[in-house]
Amino acid sequence: LPPFDPADPLGIDDLLDPEDLAVRDTVRRWAADRVLPHVAEWYEKGELPEIRELARELGGIGALGMSLTGYGCAGASAVQYGLACLELEAADSGIRSLVSVQGSLAMYAIHRFGSEEQKQTWLPRMASGEIIGCFGLTEPDHGSDPASMRTYAKKDGSDWVLSGRKMWITNGSVSGVAVVWAQTDEGIRGFVVPADSAGFSAPEIKHKLSLRASVTSELVLDDVRLPADAVLPEVVGLKGPLSCLSHARYGIVWGAMGAARSCFEAAVDYATTREQFGRPIGGFQLTQAKLADMALELHKGILLAHHLGRRMDAGRLRPEQVSFGKLNNVREAIDICRTSRTILGANGISLEYPIMRHATNLESVLTYEGTVEMHQLVLGKALTGLDAFR
């Protein structure tokens, strides 16, 4: 029998082929080198000062639009994309958010619903990280219920004129291009809005106590005039943005387990070195019970992510299954962070350790890409056939 590996107690790595392992190692090394030494400081200051360099480097390792094909994208499998999300979020949810929004929301929308010209214009420079993108769906008064959005695009001759406000938009202020969803006379449509368009601005949202190493912004659209070909031609209706969100959410199923792994590792390390009452606190049964229970949920969560990844690669992943994964893994990740925090005692609240940073980050992850309650309602509807949304 192979020896028991505390880092992989279920032997999940056996599911990975050499290419998967290479992707994971590349991203893990990049995050260890470029994010971990600085992220506590970025977090404390509430900024991501090197975001443009980081985006270019992420482009360089193929992490932007990673599972898309063509246009300079890496064409990786869903499992490989998931492994990358896990490694990035083990460093910080803010970095994983940058990658998710760029690849799974902004690039995915253009790749799936854009014209050939839109794809040629934007995707190669987004894949390389030269241009950062954002995805504007949420509004100040419409979050979980985006169908009620007020942002409107009206036709003026062959042009479109866009007006409205978007809120809580990741990457907004640093974006060169925004994918903005708006009501039109025909239903909800997506627009590719260059950030230098007259009437467009993206003021940054300050005073966040979560995802502090991530840029979050408002999008202001005051009569932004766009040419006819700014609209994404291939989709009308909410299914457009929802399918992008399902793709990004799939990455979160993995990513949340990265944050959990980081906390769990810090807890094991601390438990085996910190002594009280003359012995390591990891020698007390109560601490071991915590570690054992956390290991169960961490590796069950990773196994679930693998399962969903394989279904996605086989073209068999349903949105309800993504809801299942996101609901479970983010909730369990938060639980693991909190329990890890108790093991570190007072040190658990310090930025010297990653735990509190991950715990507060995960509060955003619990809410964005569909709140816990929305995913409970998705599953509730799938289980009963009864719609409880309204």
Ligand code: FAD
């Ligand atoms: P609300 O929809 O007002 O919900 C408030 C509470 O009411 C929640 O608990 C919710 O579950 C509950 N609730 C609502 N309706 C029901 C119901 N029918 N039944 C039961 N409970 C209900 N959005 C983007 O478009 N692009 C981004 O890049 C982006 N990035 C984000 C980054 C961060 C850091 C954060 C925090 C958010 C981001 N968002 C983004 C917005 C995010 O998607 C929304 O916050 C989320 O959809 C929830 O909307 P809301 O905050 O308006 O909450």
